[in-house]
Amino acid sequence: MLEMGHWLFEIADAVEQRAKVMGKREIVLNGGLSVSGLQHIGRLRGEVLTGEAVRKILEKRGYKVKQIIVLYTQDAWKGKEKQLKQFEGEEGRKYIGYPLIKVPDPKGCHANWVEHYWEDFGGVLDKFSDGKIEVVRTTDLYAKELKEVTKEFIEKRELTRSVVNKYRGRNPYPEDWIPIEPVCQNCGRIDGAKAIKIEGDLVEYICKHCGYHGKTKLENGKLNWRLEWAGIWKALDIDFEPFGKDHATPGGSRDSCVELATTVLKIQPPIGLPYEWVAIRQGKKEMDMGSSDFIGITPKEWLEIADPEVLRYIYFSTPPKKRIVIDLTEIPQYYEQLYHGERAYFMRKEGKSLSEEEEEAAINYELSILTDPPERLPFQLSYYTAALLVQSLPKEDIYDSALKRLRASKIIAGELSEFEKERIKSILIKASNWVEKYAPEQVKYAVRAELPAELKGSLRFKDSLIELGNKLISLENWNEDEIKKAMIEHTSSMNDEERKIFYREFYIVMIGKDSGPRAAPLLAALGKDVVKEKLIESLESK
């Protein structure tokens, strides 16, 4: 089998094996996110896309698979520095200890904190996946699926306590402990009400923050997080769930939850998978993306500059425990990696023999694409070329004008399929956003609005530049080769020193910097009109 050895297929095998042993008809994959702030692209790695890839593999094998993401909306809002800063002034302080779902939207545009920060992640999930992912919130689960298991923990509180206390050496729960943490009806906090009595579906509690003594429904609270996680496994019948490295420590949360699952809830814990976090590099600095610290970019922001397949390819081709560092200035290289996988995929399809590395690249490509693969290897527009091109094109008409130039310069020949057209269109738009937001300086150039008069006066080769302009606009074929030829011819009589100055002035006139992208491709991209305007009209005037 080609896929042997690929980590995603190994997980799929393990999950399949588990399902077989347990005789399950439907396999359930889970992921969990607490919406404590910025929902960055790192969170797609383990909790969403790993599951999606495993689901894809298992579905291909004929299994019915459900994929869920649980949002931990009942967790307490901690009021970390960056979280507080989302609010005006000191307003945020009021909400410390509130369940996330009860914290208002600091920007005022959504129903609450969770909905606001979930939007740029959840709202584009269907673009990063096939969309067949069910999103649930713990707030709702407590009213339904988690009800039974909550009661089970309360009934088995002694056993539960003996297990949990193994992991709470210095701060064990006391003998009268009741495993439910209610929301205080007086001060709104979920992080301090102590349950003292259970009466059917009601819990009586005393709040340590405000001293309030009251009763509320069980569902208006939450389980201690270890119980909660294990409880979700049981309530939703989970077969597989990845978890971040913070949960992976031996004797840590995953281990303690496994023990609760087997000894208290009497279930087989799901297959787990520890994964590393994703970092972002900005200049020389490199930081793990973080939700409550608001570090990173959201999936929505990623879509502005790159296709989702590109990120999927990075994630699928990297073993889960390896750290990934995303550098947004390297988007062109990330595209090349996806293209590499694409070429490998089509080589395999054509029956060519592949190296092991290419085999793997082909598999990663297959996992990364979101639509059926095209018939044959599609045209691969270099992202870098696109970035150069778009800087000289009218934004409104970017696709048609780009296509014209790409054909004129013979980068594209022949008819394009729908797939190719769509992809080119997408890359052009994304590359143009990338130039604005993240591209390194050397990639950028601008067609300057107007040449300052004092500069114009000091140009040594002003007449020669005008002459070149005239030669260029009379060219029959506007393509790189012709332009290059004309330029070589024009500068052939100059010596090295003169030529150097000539080119410097050329760039200053064209783009306002004394150097820039290669002259011929640049001019090909800019078009005749711009040449006429810059080299002739602006120099002749006055």
Add this chain to the structure above:
RNA sequence: GGGCCCGUGGCUCAGCCAGGUAGAGCAGCGGGCUUUUAACCCGUUGGUCCCGGGUUCAAAUCCCGGCGGGCCCGCCA
């Protein structure tokens, strides 16, 4: 205290799971092409695979013990 990841030519890294002649890209050097502008093409230099032990006919790869760098957990989630 416990655990994870990484350590391979100047740089970035692949190879390690399934042991079998040390690889790629960039940089360097030589040449070609071209007036270059994050170029391209051909050729080429360069490596005690962090160190020490073990297993083996054979170790970058497996096992044990160190060292250096990054990170996680220690009762919040």
